[in-house]
Amino acid sequence: MTTDTYVAGTGVLYRFDPRAKLLLMVLLCIWFFLPVSLAGAWLVVLGVIAAGVLSVGLRRMFRTFLTILPMLAFMILFIPFNVRSGEPLLVAGPVVLATREGLLQTLRLMSRFVGVTFVCALTIQSTPMGKIMLALRWYGLPYKASLVVSLAFRFIPFIADSFSQIKDSHRLRDPNIDEGKGRKGYRSKLGDMLPTLTSALVVSLRAVPSLAMSLEHRGFGLPGKRTSYHVLETSWRLFTDLFISTMIPVALWFLFAVR
Amino acid sequence: MSQKQGSSNKVALRLALVAILTAVTVVFTMIVRIPTTKGYINLGDVAICFTAFTFGPWSAFIAGGLGTALADLISGYAQWAPISFIVHGVEALVIALLVRSRAGRDSAEAVVPLWRKILAGIAGMAIVAGGYFVGGGALISGFSVAAVEIPANLAQSGIGVVLGLAVSQAVRRAYPPVRSLSW
Numbered sequence: 001m002t003t004d005t006y007v008a009g010t011g012v013l014y015r016f017d018p019r020a021k022l023l024l025m026v027l028l029c030i031w032f033f034l035p036v037s038l039a040g041a042w043l044v045v046l047g048v049i050a051a052g053v054l055s056v057g058l059r060r061m062f063r064t065f066l067t068i069l070p071m072l073a074f075m076i077l078f079i080p081f082n083v084r085s086g087e088p089l090l091v092a093g094p095v096v097l098a099t100r101e102g103l104l105q106t107l108r109l110m111s112r113f114v115g116v117t118f119v120c121a122l123t124i125q126s127t128p129m130g131k132i133m134l135a136l137r138w139y140g141l142p143y144k145a146s147l148v149v150s151l152a153f154r155f156i157p158f159i160a161d162s163f164s165q166i167k168d169s170h171r172l173r174d175p176n177i178d179e180g181k182g183r184k185g186y187r188s189k190l191g192d193m194l195p196t197l198t199s200a201l202v203v204s205l206r207a208v209p210s211l212a213m214s215l216e217h218r219g220f221g222l223p224g225k226r227t228s229y230h231v232l233e234t235s236w237r238l239f240t241d242l243f244i245s246t247m248i249p250v251a252l253w254f255l256f257a258v259r
Numbered sequence: 260m261s262q263k264q265g266s267s268n269k270v271a272l273r274l275a276l277v278a279i280l281t282a283v284t285v286v287f288t289m290i291v292r293i294p295t296t297k298g299y300i301n302l303g304d305v306a307i308c309f310t311a312f313t314f315g316p317w318s319a320f321i322a323g324g325l326g327t328a329l330a331d332l333i334s335g336y337a338q339w340a341p342i343s344f345i346v347h348g349v350e351a352l353v354i355a356l357l358v359r360s361r362a363g364r365d366s367a368e369a370v371v372p373l374w375r376k377i378l379a380g381i382a383g384m385a386i387v388a389g390g391y392f393v394g395g396g397a398l399i400s401g402f403s404v405a406a407v408e409i410p411a412n413l414a415q416s417g418i419g420v421v422l423g424l425a426v427s428q429a430v431r432r433a434y435p436p437v438r439s440l441s442w
Contacts, residue, residue, distance in 0.1 A: 005333055029338075033398075067335045074404045082403040109401045113338070116399075120337030144274060148321070151278035152285065152329065159279075159286045197291075197305065197422070198429040204283050205430070205437055211275035221270040 006128045007056040013126045014055070018135040019232065020241030025123040027249040032112045038104065040256025041111040048115060052122045064121045072110060079106040129153065134232050146229060147220075155207065163200045170196045276440050277321050280310050284326025289334060303327055304419020305426065307347055308383065311354035312376065312427035314441040319355040324348025338399060346390030350416070353386060354379040380420030387416040 013021075028048075032041065052061045079102065080090075086101035124132070137146050170192075215221075232238075288303030307323040328344035331337060357379035358371045388409050396402035430437055 152281040155282040215271040
């Protein structure tokens, strides 16, 4: 199991400072909730998707789209039925199935959902997780919080591997292993998981005292820290990127705000 | 051992515990899946409820909230990460507070009656269903779509409560030192 979401590349987006990128991500997410025109919102969505295709590739963008496809389908199916006022567009006998206002509301919510999804996905895919952590540290994330996240990422593959091995060994103990998989009931499957989950949790918890000892040996909690996080450079480049990150949403607001 | 060294040991141990539990929550959310007729149920809520029933409110709050938020970030559902952090963090915190024993976890008298655990589980389920309805409805997909997700959220959190309770009892028997790790 991999926790690496980074897609290597060399475009403009990759040269952008991670601190400025995080600021741009937050400001763009806020922008989608402001009163902007529907056409403007979809233009920005298409712009973000185009930037993503140029940076991380069409395949990655399509994979991101597939993850939100079920939610988009739910939106198309359910939102129009909740907005019945206005000019009817789809009528079945005496019942109004969809109205113009319902369609516009659906399109607006979809633009917001798709926009926020792709903005966040693009930020994470174009920035290594380590750089994201350092950027959050620069913004003031406490040392202990950063350490918890770093350690969690370090242990996720270990716990995932342990779980897989334990699951396989428990499955080999099953006397009915030659029976078809589809025959087991839902309750039976859940019950079968109990020994596996217990064993996996015990193996994980056994790592806690060793990890605590490692932290103490590195001087954690004592005066005069022996380890500290690397600090991202502060240069004119950072201020330029921060300025661009702020100006983009402001410019989009002036272009597409509903007055 | 000096008092300062003793307190730094506690800090290191607590931090290590929270980091491991966060990783466990991420793994249970992402790779542990039970297929159903309508897709998959993930066992993230099992890890959250296990942490809440076994350890203290603060471990549960941080590990539950942070673990699910990280899982959302890694899986490509970054827009859900802030909502997951708050909803599952509060779920774990409330469950742990409701089952907290006054006698202290190491004490032989630290037995919490079953009705209190069930009540805590029901409160947790309500927080998950209500939290995702309000958060998802207001910020992501609209309330009509968020309402459709309520039964699935209730089912998943219900399974989490049942299995989390069972696993908590099993782990306490299999690994007794776990009783001294709560805070």
